[in-house]
Amino acid sequence: MKGKDGKPAYHPNRGSRVRMLLLFFVSCGLSFYLGKLFCSEKDCYETAETNTITAIDKPTRHKFPKPMDGETSQDKAISFPECGIEFQDYTPCTDPKKFKHYSKHRLSFFERHCPPIYERKECLIPPPEGYKVPIRWPQSKNECWYRNVPYDWINKEKSNQHWLIKEGEKFHFPGGGTMFPDGVSKYVDQMVDLIPQMKDGTIRTAIDTGCGVASWGGDLLDRGILTISLAPRDNHEAQVQFALERGIPAILGIISTQRLPFPSNSFDMAHCSRCLIPWTEFGGIYLLEIHRILRPGGFWVLSGPPVNYQRRWKGWETTIEEQKENFEKLEELLTSMCFKLYNMKDDIAVWQKTSSNACYKTLDNPDTYPPKCDDGTEPDSAWYTPIRPCVVVPTPNLEKIALPTLKKWPERLNVASVRINQILRGSEGAFNYDSTQWKMRVKHYKTLIPALGSHEVRNVMDMNTVYGGFAAALSSDPLWVMNVVSSYAPNTLPVVYDRGLVGTYHDWCEAFSTYPRTYDLLHLDELFSSESHRCEMKHVFLEMDRILRPNGYAIIREDNYFAHDIATLAKRVRWNCRKEDAESGSEKEKIFVCQKKLWFAKI
Numbered sequence: 001m002k003g004k005d006g007k008p009a010y011h012p013n014r015g016s017r018v019r020m021l022l023l024f025f026v027s028c029g030l031s032f033y034l035g036k037l038f039c040s041e042k043d044c045y046e047t048a049e050t051n052t053i054t055a056i057d058k059p060t061r062h063k064f065p066k067p068m069d070g071e072t073s074q075d076k077a078i079s080f081p082e083c084g085i086e087f088q089d090y091t092p093c094t095d096p097k098k099f100k101h102y103s104k105h106r107l108s109f110f111e112r113h114c115p116p117i118y119e120r121k122e123c124l125i126p127p128p129e130g131y132k133v134p135i136r137w138p139q140s141k142n143e144c145w146y147r148n149v150p151y152d153w154i155n156k157e158k159s160n161q162h163w164l165i166k167e168g169e170k171f172h173f174p175g176g177g178t179m180f181p182d183g184v185s186k187y188v189d190q191m192v193d194l195i196p197q198m199k200d201g202t203i204r205t206a207i208d209t210g211c212g213v214a215s216w217g218g219d220l221l222d223r224g225i226l227t228i229s230l231a232p233r234d235n236h237e238a239q240v241q242f243a244l245e246r247g248i249p250a251i252l253g254i255i256s257t258q259r260l261p262f263p264s265n266s267f268d269m270a271h272c273s274r275c276l277i278p279w280t281e282f283g284g285i286y287l288l289e290i291h292r293i294l295r296p297g298g299f300w301v302l303s304g305p306p307v308n309y310q311r312r313w314k315g316w317e318t319t320i321e322e323q324k325e326n327f328e329k330l331e332e333l334l335t336s337m338c339f340k341l342y343n344m345k346d347d348i349a350v351w352q353k354t355s356s357n358a359c360y361k362t363l364d365n366p367d368t369y370p371p372k373c374d375d376g377t378e379p380d381s382a383w384y385t386p387i388r389p390c391v392v393v394p395t396p397n398l399e400k401i402a403l404p405t406l407k408k409w410p411e412r413l414n415v416a417s418v419r420i421n422q423i424l425r426g427s428e429g430a431f432n433y434d435s436t437q438w439k440m441r442v443k444h445y446k447t448l449i450p451a452l453g454s455h456e457v458r459n460v461m462d463m464n465t466v467y468g469g470f471a472a473a474l475s476s477d478p479l480w481v482m483n484v485v486s487s488y489a490p491n492t493l494p495v496v497y498d499r500g501l502v503g504t505y506h507d508w509c510e511a512f513s514t515y516p517r518t519y520d521l522l523h524l525d526e527l528f529s530s531e532s533h534r535c536e537m538k539h540v541f542l543e544m545d546r547i548l549r550p551n552g553y554a555i556i557r558e559d560n561y562f563a564h565d566i567a568t569l570a571k572r573v574r575w576n577c578r579k580e581d582a583e584s585g586s587e588k589e590k591i592f593v594c595q596k597k598l599w600f601a602k603i
């Protein structure tokens with residue numbers, strides 16, 4: 001996102017062309033010299049035009065934004081054509097066409113590999129032919145339009161497991177899965193018997209690794225548990241796309257060589273039902289990552305091999321000895337990371353991560369495996385951070401955020417956890433101020449978008465959150481919020497998790513780990529102001545347009561300085577936008593309320 005000049009429009013008659021050209025080259029040269037190598041043609045031109053502004057300039061009060069509706073010749077030069085229909089489900093950082101270029105080791109080719117800047121698509125992603133406005137929540141949990149996600153692999157390959165069934169124009173989701181072909185609710189009931197903390201508000205956040213069509217996460221929503229369903233873009237065609245089409249929180253991802261984009265000690269529960277992750281291989285590296293993201297006292301639930309091997313081994317085409325060995329290896333690994341077997345019945349086994357740091361003392365012995373991690377990598381560093389074969393030991397003060405100590409949901413929503421003290425300028429006072437402010441702001445948003453709070457808005461993303469205040473203010477509405485904290489911003493995501501909300505780290509200079517048309521509402525608070533020195537605004541707009549559903553909304557809360565660029569880019573991505581006052585009435589801060597149109601590719 002490059003800043004723009006904000007000065008009155010350029011008049012060619014007032015200055016000589018020579019002087020302008022000279023200024024152009026001097027400014028671009030200076031910009032290059034200063035390391036602003038990503039200065040786009042447009043920004044360079046504007047730099048020349050004004051002779052004062054550089055790409056990293058932050059908005060200041062003395063600049064005067066151009067009027068929202070007045071277009072300059074440079075603005076007119078920006079245009080985004082339609083991408084070909086073959087891009088209808090384009091996920092730039094996990095593009096199946098590129099998989100062959102990346103390593104097969106630990107399925108690393110399914111991890112994020114974003115295109116370099118010169119290969120980025122600057123076109124608008126069309127919806128598939130016959131696309132319809134998605135079915136609304138809660139009906140969407142049980143059915144979606146076939147044409148919106150027109151992929152049959154799961155229907156054909158998993159028909160005996162009842163993940164989904166195609167009937168006429170719709171896919172139906174009967175709630176089946178590999179380990180629960182007879183329905184997820186019965187399966188979760190069994191789990192609740194093993195973990196009573198699932199029904200009293202103790203467990204609030206969960207992650208389902210290898211989620212299929214996210215029926216487990218969908219069922220838990222009714223029980224007050226908010227799950228991030230995670231799976232790669234693999235042969236289980238469009239599984240995460242189905243999940244989001246259903247209105248269930250989900251993200252593309254894989255446990256492979258890089259840490260998952262979540263802070264340490266955050267999820268209350270992690271689940272894998274036959275998720276094909278080789279937990280005991282590669283020195284237990286996958287389990288080490290689960291250990292990192294689970295909060296002290298958090299639960300890890302496994303169903304499927306090698307659990308219940310005594311009864312099941314025949315059906316798995318293996319030997320009882322082999323499965324017994326696998327189970328013992330798993331037990332040994334988990335024990336070495338300070339997990340304890342908590343409960344087990346039939347196909348479901350539950351382990352609990354220790355709440356107290358005493359257990360980790362055994363790792364002081366240099367001969368233990370896996371060893372304790374040194375302090376070379378921050379426990380929360382999780383954006384393109386390799387998984388290390390060592391145990392991330394929580395610091396002793398994190399016992400205060402252990403599951404048995406933490407307030408239960410919903411009380412924990414309004415509590416600033418101890419982790420706020422690790423954030424620059426973070427304090428309980430700042431947290432409370434933030435919460436009050438977001439309540440006011442959301443009340444105002446509801447007057448601007450009457451659909452907010454209704455079943456029309458289900459999948460919501462707060463693209464640049466601090467403490468999750470926006471999501472907290474919407475917590476009693478029929479929606480869920482993906483809270484995004486920039487990988488370059490202060491690390492506030494642990495506080496978001498501690499209050500019982502979910503989210504991810506992300507860098508908005510890149511594409512988000514999701515399919516096109518997966519969010520109903522995107523909310524941005526000062527994203528352009530805070531990151532304008534790193535990436536181009538047009539790329540952020542194109543990415544927002546990719547992930548926004550047709551008829552979906554964007555609320556852009558920004559310095560008025562960006563008004564002109566926002567208006568220009570919104571027009572280029574074919575959105576309808578209007579500029580509104582902030583609830584404070586401030587002249588400096590404005591709210592842009594935008595809606596994406598439904599259009600179809602010209603074939």
Ligand SMILES: C[S@@+](CC[C@H](N)C(=O)[O-])C[C@H]1O[C@@H](n2cnc3c(N)ncnc32)[C@H](O)[C@@H]1O
Nearest residue numbers: 177178179210211212231254255273274275276
């Ligand atoms: C057999 S399916 C099970 C799906 C679902 N859990 C169920 O019980 O119906 C295996 C799932 O694991 C996912 N998977 C395989 N390897 C994975 C990995 N390393 N990290 C995350 N998910 C993985 C697949 O994409 C798929 O969603």
